[in-house]
Amino acid sequence: MRSHGCGDLRREVIGQSVQLCGWVDRRRDHGGVIFVDLRDRSGTVQITVDPDLGAEAFALAEHLRNETVLRVEGRVRPRPAASSNDRLATGAIEVLASTITVLNGVKGNLPFQVSVHDDESVREELRLRHRYLDLRRERMGRNLRLRHRTIQAARRFLEDEGFIEVETPILTRSTPEGARDYLVPSRVNGGEWFALPQSPQLFKQLLMVGGIERYYQVARCFRDEDLRADRQPEFTQLDMEMSFLEEEQILALNERMIAAIWKAVKGIELPLPFPRLPWSEAMERYGTDRPDTRYGLELVDVSDIVAGMGFKVFAGAVASGGAVKVIAIPGGNEAISNVRIKPGGDVFAEAQTAGAGGLAFIRVREGGTIDSIGAIKDNLSAQRTAELLSRTGALPGTLLLFGAGDTATVNKALDRVRQFLARELGLVPDDRANDRWNFLWVVDFPMFGFNADEDRLEALHHPFCAPNPDDLGADPAAWGERLPTARAQAYDLVLNGLELGGGSLRIHDSALQRQVLKTIGLPPEEADRQFGFLLEALDLGAPPHGGIAFGLDRMVMLLAGEESIRDTIAFPKTQQARCLLTRAPADVSAQQLEELHVASTWSDD
RNA sequence: GGGACUGUAGUUCAACCGGUUAGAGCACCGCCCUGUCACGGCGGAAGUUGCGGGUUCGAAUCCCGUCAGUCCCGCCA
Numbered sequence: 001m002r003s004h005g006c007g008d009l010r011r012e013v014i015g016q017s018v019q020l021c022g023w024v025d026r027r028r029d030h031g032g033v034i035f036v037d038l039r040d041r042s043g044t045v046q047i048t049v050d051p052d053l054g055a056e057a058f059a060l061a062e063h064l065r066n067e068t069v070l071r072v073e074g075r076v077r078p079r080p081a082a083s084s085n086d087r088l089a090t091g092a093i094e095v096l097a098s099t100i101t102v103l104n105g106v107k108g109n110l111p112f113q114v115s116v117h118d119d120e121s122v123r124e125e126l127r128l129r130h131r132y133l134d135l136r137r138e139r140m141g142r143n144l145r146l147r148h149r150t151i152q153a154a155r156r157f158l159e160d161e162g163f164i165e166v167e168t169p170i171l172t173r174s175t176p177e178g179a180r181d182y183l184v185p186s187r188v189n190g191g192e193w194f195a196l197p198q199s200p201q202l203f204k205q206l207l208m209v210g211g212i213e214r215y216y217q218v219a220r221c222f223r224d225e226d227l228r229a230d231r232q233p234e235f236t237q238l239d240m241e242m243s244f245l246e247e248e249q250i251l252a253l254n255e256r257m258i259a260a261i262w263k264a265v266k267g268i269e270l271p272l273p274f275p276r277l278p279w280s281e282a283m284e285r286y287g288t289d290r291p292d293t294r295y296g297l298e299l300v301d302v303s304d305i306v307a308g309m310g311f312k313v314f315a316g317a318v319a320s321g322g323a324v325k326v327i328a329i330p331g332g333n334e335a336i337s338n339v340r341i342k343p344g345g346d347v348f349a350e351a352q353t354a355g356a357g358g359l360a361f362i363r364v365r366e367g368g369t370i371d372s373i374g375a376i377k378d379n380l381s382a383q384r385t386a387e388l389l390s391r392t393g394a395l396p397g398t399l400l401l402f403g404a405g406d407t408a409t410v411n412k413a414l415d416r417v418r419q420f421l422a423r424e425l426g427l428v429p430d431d432r433a434n435d436r437w438n439f440l441w442v443v444d445f446p447m448f449g450f451n452a453d454e455d456r457l458e459a460l461h462h463p464f465c466a467p468n469p470d471d472l473g474a475d476p477a478a479w480g481e482r483l484p485t486a487r488a489q490a491y492d493l494v495l496n497g498l499e500l501g502g503g504s505l506r507i508h509d510s511a512l513q514r515q516v517l518k519t520i521g522l523p524p525e526e527a528d529r530q531f532g533f534l535l536e537a538l539d540l541g542a543p544p545h546g547g548i549a550f551g552l553d554r555m556v557m558l559l560a561g562e563e564s565i566r567d568t569i570a571f572p573k574t575q576q577a578r579c580l581l582t583r584a585p586a587d588v589s590a591q592q593l594e595e596l597h598v599a600s601t602w603s604d605d
Numbered sequence: 606g607g608g609a610c611u612g613u614a615g616u617u618c619a620a621c622c623g624g625u626u627a628g629a630g631c632a633c634c635g636c637c638c639u640g641u642c643a644c645g646g647c648g649g650a651a652g653u654u655g656c657g658g659g660u661u662c663g664a665a666u667c668c669c670g671u672c673a674g675u676c677c678c679g680c681c682a
Contacts, residue, residue: 026642026643026644028640028641028642028643028644028645029638029641029644030638030639030640030641030644030645031637031638031639032638032639032640033639033640033641034639034641035640035641035642035644037642046641046642048640048641050639051639065632065633066632079640080640082640083640083641083642085641085642087642088642091642094640108615108633109615109616109632109633110615110616110632110633111615111616112615112616112632113615113616113617113631113632115643117642117643120616120618120631121617122616122617123611123612123616123617123674123675124674124675125612125673125674125675126616126674128674177682178681178682179680179681179682180680180681198681198682199682201682223681224681225680225681226606226679226680226681227681228676228677228681229675229676229677231681353608353677353678354678355678449682458682459682460682461682462682463682465682520682564675574673574674574675575674575675575676576673576674578673580673580674
């Protein structure tokens with residue numbers, strides 16, 4: 001049907017007859033001569049239609065509309081010197097058309113412009129409803145090719161490292177913990193349900209028990225939770241698991257894989273190894289387990305300094321077991337007005353969103369004097385003031401913003417404020433030049449976090465993470481006591497303040513696995529019912545193993561410089577978890593439900 | 606479940622404090638144009654201002670409700 005790609009034509013083929021297929025990107029009709037930019041996935045080329053050299057083609061070209069699908073036969077010739085276009089890869093040549101065939105037309109109006117020259121932003125609702133048109137546009141085509149190159153780079157690397165790609169079930173069983181499951185009723189086994197996997201976690205561990213040793217998968221995962229710019233109900237993980245490796249070896253291997261991907265996709269040599277930061281230090285200095293370390297504004301704990309002082313917000317927070325932490329903003333006196341810190345201000349709003357009651361502040365003046373609200377100023381001794389300035393390293397002109405309360409809220413609020421101010425003050429580099437890809441391993445996560453709503457411990461990653469043996473001790477009798485505060489051999493890869501992936505060494509001892517399940521409140525009989533297959537496998541020669549999973553959509557998003565993973569997915573869903581293209585989800589017939597032994601309780605009220 | 610923003614021609618946007626016939630670019634249709642490349646020129650058609658209700662002499666504009674999209678909180682091991 002065609003001999004060349006439109007965008008592949010160069011001087012080398014001058015004089016040759018070519019056959020091209022593609023879409024009309026634009027048409028320029030000069031009355032006597034008509035230019036048609038023909039576009040296929042390789043690019044665009046100018047088709048020149050001259051009435052003297054094909055009356056039929058000319059008559060047809062006079063009424064060609066954008067996005068009409070054409071086959072063009074013609075001869076490649078150099079453009080007149082003055083008409084050469086060096087902004088176009090094919091700009092030195094053109095194709096003089098002898099025959100034009102319309103393969104398909106466009107009926108009615110296009111929902112939006114497709115042309116490569118049209119970078120107008122289009123309402124996302126329309127882009128999603130006519131996704132096939134959106135995919136024809138430059139941006140989405142580029143993103144999907146970039147996604148492909150990302151996956152290919154990972155596959156090449158993992159192939160060289162001896163990994164094999166194994167598919168795991170999409171229809172599996174629902175397990176407790178974690179996100180809501182998408183459920184699928186079983187017709188054959190009435191009243192019973194499959195769940196779509198939230199991740200292939202258990203299967204990849206079983207593959208290790210199965211002696212695969214090195215597994216990976218580009219794995220679709222499903223979670224029935226509310227959406228965000230970086231969360232879709234179905235998303236893709238680059239999922240890996242390996243046997244007989246220490247934690248450090250796993251990190252090193254994954255760093256090399258990330259470096260290989262960045263090299264292949266961006267042509268960038270990432271410096272290895274990536275820094276490692278213990279979780280506790282991340283929380284202390286940044287208030288989050290995925291800090292953006294491209295800029296300062298670190299959190300400073302001043303609880304001990306303000307403990308027992310007359311300002312009750314500070315003293316009370318410390319007395320009730322919480323914390324008082326500070327962000328010191330050099331030059332903040334100039335940059336941030338009181339109005340912005342007080343109720344109604346944008347900085348205040350950031351803290352409030354995170355659950356903080358407000359932000360206390362101190363402005364550092366010349367000669368070690370301070371300005372603040374009376375309640376703070378009047379209650380802060382010279383001694384305490386000096387200690388504050390010393391600990392925060394605050395010079396004159398510095399604004400100190402305080403968070404006070406329970407430690408989790410303080411961390412959360414100041415983390416938000418820190419990120420907000422970094423953007424406001426222009427501290428976040430918006431280019432992604434070499435050194436701006438700020439990778440970081442956060443290691444030594446705790447095994448558990450406390451879920452106040454359910455009044456129980458829950459796994460911070462998932463309940464199959466292996467605890468750190470140093471924290472656990474050798475005596476199994478002490479496990480129950482020592483586990484709740486133990487660190488896990490778990491790690492997250494953080495890039496510019498976003499979690500790119502995470503993993504852990506896994507438990508390969510059934511007694512320890514039972515103990516962990518018990519710790520999160522799963523009674524033994526329930527553990528056996530839900531996870532008996534895993535516990536049994538662990539007893540039948542499970543090797544030490546561990547792994548990691550990367551959020552592929554998010555990785556591609558960052559590589560592509562996009563701000564939503566929807567722009568890296570061919571057919572994404574809206575925030576209401578709908579597919580605007582197919583109109584899914586949708587009604588099914590009563591007969592289908594009956595066959596599935598399902599009755600709907602839904603009502604519109 | 607909650608908060609915020611957006612919705613005007615096929616599309617991207619405009620329309621000031623509520624006041625004339627809701628405008629412009631691109632796309633579309635017609636005519637002109639032989640070297641453009643986001644071609645150019647002339648003309649034309651195209652609107653349930655998301656939908657429903659209310660306030661008002663008068664509503665794209667104000668109010669209430671609703672639908673859709675987006676961002677965020679909750680939620681997401």
